[in-house]
Amino acid sequence: MELWSLLQDLLFDYTLRTVALGAAVLGIVSGSLGSFAVLRRQSLLGDAMSHAALPGIVIAFILTRSKFSLVLLLGALVAGWLATLLMTAIVRYTRVKQDSALGLVLSIFFGFGLVLLTYVQRIPDANQAGLNSYLFGQAAALLQRDVLAMAVLGSAALVLMGLFWKEFKLLSFDPVFGASLGFPMRLVDTLLTTTLVIAIVVGLQAVGVVLMSAMVVAPAAAARQWTDRLSIMVLLAALFGALAGVIGALISSSGSGLATGPTIVLVVSAIVTISIFLAPNRGLLWRWIVRRRNRRRLRVEAVLADLYTLATQHENRYHAHDAVVIRTMRAGQGGVAHTLDILQERGLVRKEDESRWALTPDGFREAQRITADMQE
Amino acid sequence: MSLTQIEIQLIATVVAVACALPGVFLVLRSMAMMSDAISHTVLLGIVIGFFIVEDINSPLLIAGAAVMGLITVSLVELLNRTRLVQEDAAIGLVFPALFSLAVILISRFAGDVHLDSDAVLLGELAFAPFDRLVIAGSDVGPVALYTMTGVLLLNLTFILIFYKELKLATFDAALAAALGFSPGLIHYGLMGLVSITAVGAFDTVGSILVVALMIAPPVSAYLLTDRLTTMLGLSAVFAAIGAITGYWVAHWLDANIAGSMAMMLGLIFGVVFLFAPERGMVALAQRRARQKWEFAQAALTIHLLNHEGTPAAAQENRVEHLSHHLRWQPPFAAEVVQRAQRHGLVERHNGYLALTDDGRQLARETLMLAT
Amino acid sequence: MEEKHAAIEVADLTVAYQEKPVLWDVDMYVPEGILMAIVGPNGAGKTTLIKAIMGLIQPAAGQISIYGKPFREQRGLVGYVPQRGSVDWDFPTNVLDVVMMGRYGRLGWIRRPGREEERLALEALEKVGMARYSERQISQLSGGQQQRVFLARALVQEAQIYFMDEPFQGVDATTERAIITLLKELSAANKTVVAVHHDLQTVPEYFDYVTLLNVRCIASGPVEQVFSEENLRATYGGRVAFLTAAGNGAEQVEPAATTAGHGAI
Numbered sequence A: 001m002e003l004w005s006l007l008q009d010l011l012f013d014y015t016l017r018t019v020a021l022g023a024a025v026l027g028i029v030s031g032s033l034g035s036f037a038v039l040r041r042q043s044l045l046g047d048a049m050s051h052a053a054l055p056g057i058v059i060a061f062i063l064t065r066s067k068f069s070l071v072l073l074l075g076a077l078v079a080g081w082l083a084t085l086l087m088t089a090i091v092r093y094t095r096v097k098q099d100s101a102l103g104l105v106l107s108i109f110f111g112f113g114l115v116l117l118t119y120v121q122r123i124p125d126a127n128q129a130g131l132n133s134y135l136f137g138q139a140a141a142l143l144q145r146d147v148l149a150m151a152v153l154g155s156a157a158l159v160l161m162g163l164f165w166k167e168f169k170l171l172s173f174d175p176v177f178g179a180s181l182g183f184p185m186r187l188v189d190t191l192l193t194t195t196l197v198i199a200i201v202v203g204l205q206a207v208g209v210v211l212m213s214a215m216v217v218a219p220a221a222a223a224r225q226w227t228d229r230l231s232i233m234v235l236l237a238a239l240f241g242a243l244a245g246v247i248g249a250l251i252s253s254s255g256s257g258l259a260t261g262p263t264i265v266l267v268v269s270a271i272v273t274i275s276i277f278l279a280p281n282r283g284l285l286w287r288w289i290v291r292r293r294n295r296r297r298l299r300v301e302a303v304l305a306d307l308y309t310l311a312t313q314h315e316n317r318y319h320a321h322d323a324v325v326i327r328t329m330r331a332g333q334g335g336v337a338h339t340l341d342i343l344q345e346r347g348l349v350r351k352e353d354e355s356r357w358a359l360t361p362d363g364f365r366e367a368q369r370i371t372a373d374m375q376e
Numbered sequence B: 001m002s003l004t005q006i007e008i009q010l011i012a013t014v015v016a017v018a019c020a021l022p023g024v025f026l027v028l029r030s031m032a033m034m035s036d037a038i039s040h041t042v043l044l045g046i047v048i049g050f051f052i053v054e055d056i057n058s059p060l061l062i063a064g065a066a067v068m069g070l071i072t073v074s075l076v077e078l079l080n081r082t083r084l085v086q087e088d089a090a091i092g093l094v095f096p097a098l099f100s101l102a103v104i105l106i107s108r109f110a111g112d113v114h115l116d117s118d119a120v121l122l123g124e125l126a127f128a129p130f131d132r133l134v135i136a137g138s139d140v141g142p143v144a145l146y147t148m149t150g151v152l153l154l155n156l157t158f159i160l161i162f163y164k165e166l167k168l169a170t171f172d173a174a175l176a177a178a179l180g181f182s183p184g185l186i187h188y189g190l191m192g193l194v195s196i197t198a199v200g201a202f203d204t205v206g207s208i209l210v211v212a213l214m215i216a217p218p219v220s221a222y223l224l225t226d227r228l229t230t231m232l233g234l235s236a237v238f239a240a241i242g243a244i245t246g247y248w249v250a251h252w253l254d255a256n257i258a259g260s261m262a263m264m265l266g267l268i269f270g271v272v273f274l275f276a277p278e279r280g281m282v283a284l285a286q287r288r289a290r291q292k293w294e295f296a297q298a299a300l301t302i303h304l305l306n307h308e309g310t311p312a313a314a315q316e317n318r319v320e321h322l323s324h325h326l327r328w329q330p331p332f333a334a335e336v337v338q339r340a341q342r343h344g345l346v347e348r349h350n351g352y353l354a355l356t357d358d359g360r361q362l363a364r365e366t367l368m369l370a371t
Numbered sequence C: 001m002e003e004k005h006a007a008i009e010v011a012d013l014t015v016a017y018q019e020k021p022v023l024w025d026v027d028m029y030v031p032e033g034i035l036m037a038i039v040g041p042n043g044a045g046k047t048t049l050i051k052a053i054m055g056l057i058q059p060a061a062g063q064i065s066i067y068g069k070p071f072r073e074q075r076g077l078v079g080y081v082p083q084r085g086s087v088d089w090d091f092p093t094n095v096l097d098v099v100m101m102g103r104y105g106r107l108g109w110i111r112r113p114g115r116e117e118e119r120l121a122l123e124a125l126e127k128v129g130m131a132r133y134s135e136r137q138i139s140q141l142s143g144g145q146q147q148r149v150f151l152a153r154a155l156v157q158e159a160q161i162y163f164m165d166e167p168f169q170g171v172d173a174t175t176e177r178a179i180i181t182l183l184k185e186l187s188a189a190n191k192t193v194v195a196v197h198h199d200l201q202t203v204p205e206y207f208d209y210v211t212l213l214n215v216r217c218i219a220s221g222p223v224e225q226v227f228s229e230e231n232l233r234a235t236y237g238g239r240v241a242f243l244t245a246a247g248n249g250a251e252q253v254e255p256a257a258t259t260a261g262h263g264a265i
């Protein structure tokens, strides 16, 4: 069976195992820290940071001539962080808005990185294939030591998140109150931003600069639909991220010839779509069903109440009335016949003849209860 | 300068100006990141268009791309309207998905066509002059120059015709609606324009740097002027300067031209950010320094006014108590008093400060203005 | 009113946002155990005053003391109820969790809340009549319930002084009564409450002291002394016609025991 052989490959095939592990690390880290970014309405910060990391990677390479990923990732970290500082300064000191500052810093850092990258290509024997993988992501080219570097950085980010969980929650929910408690919220913000930069940098090699932002936003946006607890949301986001990473990496390295980054992004987008439609309570399908049920309940209750009104006006409460009368009372809202059928099924009304209906004793009691509720 | 070099600079300038004009409205309407989204997703429009007409040079591809740009905008709005995700998250969900789909479709089904994701993301302006427009057997110039001039003219025309509506919809959407202009129509018109511009431009500069061309010149201009017409003009000028200097820097470094253009636009922004006459950092620092003293003098007169004729005045208005009451460092307090005396706002009577008429008036005026 | 300790003393407070001054030379004296209303039109700087007292904004001039010492040393004595609109109520968290945030200050960095914090939070929720909702997601609360949650969060801070920014804004009549009862209880326990308030009619009924603010402090002191029509007119400008009924508690009294008079109280 195909699935079986895939599993076997996953366990015993070195490349596949490495790739899957790398993608899982990436998904877990960006999913969990992305949750905070999404909740703080900084979803696009990830986009900006990942693009801004490019010059950092190239400069780190130029300075060290090393393609060892930890070195390059440190370069990315510094650049991503600088970009964030610059954005903050622009928004704070000028009238330029957040969105413009993001777009500006993102594209200019990237352009600068591109100039450096094309410049590096002229350096003798600087085979920059390794650098190119940061642009578009090459999970298939991940080596064990790359995955190790990712795991080290990623764990650092997760440990920070665990330690400062309470402070990060405070920052995301009510920073002013946090400041009133004496927490230096600027510092907490810097800490959280740093962990986010780390998370992004961890994923760059696998997914690439261009699509990394999706790994920050999508798992968190999907997870948000399933729960109302921050802790569960972060766990779910990590799970979704890892799932998308592994599935995407497997599909793309199983000879389909599909690029890793886009495949992972499509998988995670599928998870988002499913969540938005199917998640209980919040999901669109759920909301649609609830709305439909409410509407039907209201219709049933209204018809019952009308029958009750008629019954109380007549000396015999179980006297049958013509459906036409009820239809006029409902002022052309339609569906009366269907509603009467539903009521009959429940034993609340009785069909006297082709067109006339009467309340049953059960129906009378139920109608009494409903009208009492309505008057409240 | 060779002919090719001149042609490249011409194309670069036209592309940059064409991008900067709709960019002004994106910046003013706080929709800058929409340019990032659209410039990526138009690729999907091109791919789908290509599958339909099977001709990579067909102008229908541009139409397909424009439609996809509009679809992107509506998808974001639709997603936002479910209130399940915030608007920024909606953008961050939609465009990577559509872009990924495009990349996969290309690699799967159109591998042999001139459409690879590197080129789409990065563009290569240096190759643009090699694609010549030949009419009746004679070479009339690079195709890119003609298409982008077309896009530039389209943008100019749209802005000229709908200038009033654009302005109104940008600064007061509610009023525009009340006056019977449909802000929605203007909005989608603008988004269509952005899409068409993005398609035209990404062949030469790539989808990421389209964002730089659309955002950086208007943002720089935004720090220099309050007038929409001036902002449009300045943006165009900055765009052109960025294009030409960018070309020469790239030439000198033997690096990617579009990246270099973005870098130069960044440099222009940097200069404006620091040195803009009113809103630059230097001006801000100078103004703050000046205002610090004016502000302190006003605070001093108001303090004196508040305590004038009250029993506490004797305590509050002693020079040596001032720094204590106002929590000012003694040298700072002394300096403020000196300046206030020099300006005739306060007088010193054996250790006590008293307001002059001018001082009293300043205090009153300041409070009036503040209220 | 008898001689009391000063819970809060504000002297010559001037606050500016970047270049724009929003509070000029404000003096305020708040005795221990009283309920004080801060009233003034929108943009008068009421929120700014509270934030400046709590050290959330650096003042340009002036001094602030809490029980005679700078705020920084007395932070533990202060509880805060921010404006309800200041947070995202769709945040994924429940009522109990939000209330426990009030303990974070005591916990300090890194330490997580535990059983003790949970117990205190439930107790506070009981006090505001929200115990049944402890597991409820916060977006599913009415405006009044949200306000009660914020109040409970301040209560678990176990403070001596409470700052409340518009605690009655957008709440139903039942909640308003519940809140004012709670405030009176706090006051009876010798806690001090400073609340931004909008309904001038209820000021004399709810509060002991009032500060009339509009960029500068128009007047501040016991309600019966300073809550006069004249002071209200000075605070709200000409738009005071609707207030005539509000000033009734103060009609026979001398207008304006203004800022300078406090030292004598």
Ligand SMILES: Nc1ncnc2c1ncn2[C@@H]1O[C@H](COP(=O)(O)OP(=O)(O)O)[C@@H](O)[C@H]1O
Residues within 6 Å of the ligand: C017, C018, C020, C022, C040, C041, C042, C043, C044, C045, C046, C047, C048, C049
């Ligand atoms: N962060 C800020 N930056 C600049 N100005 C501000 C800021 N917060 C408030 N303001 C301005 O300060 C003034 C007072 O605001 P605020 O204290 O919130 O008033 P109130 O609470 O009385 O309505 C207003 O004019 C407001 O526009």
Ligand SMILES: [Mg+2]
Residues within 6 Å of the ligand: C046, C047, C048, C083, C165
């Ligand atoms: Mg306020």
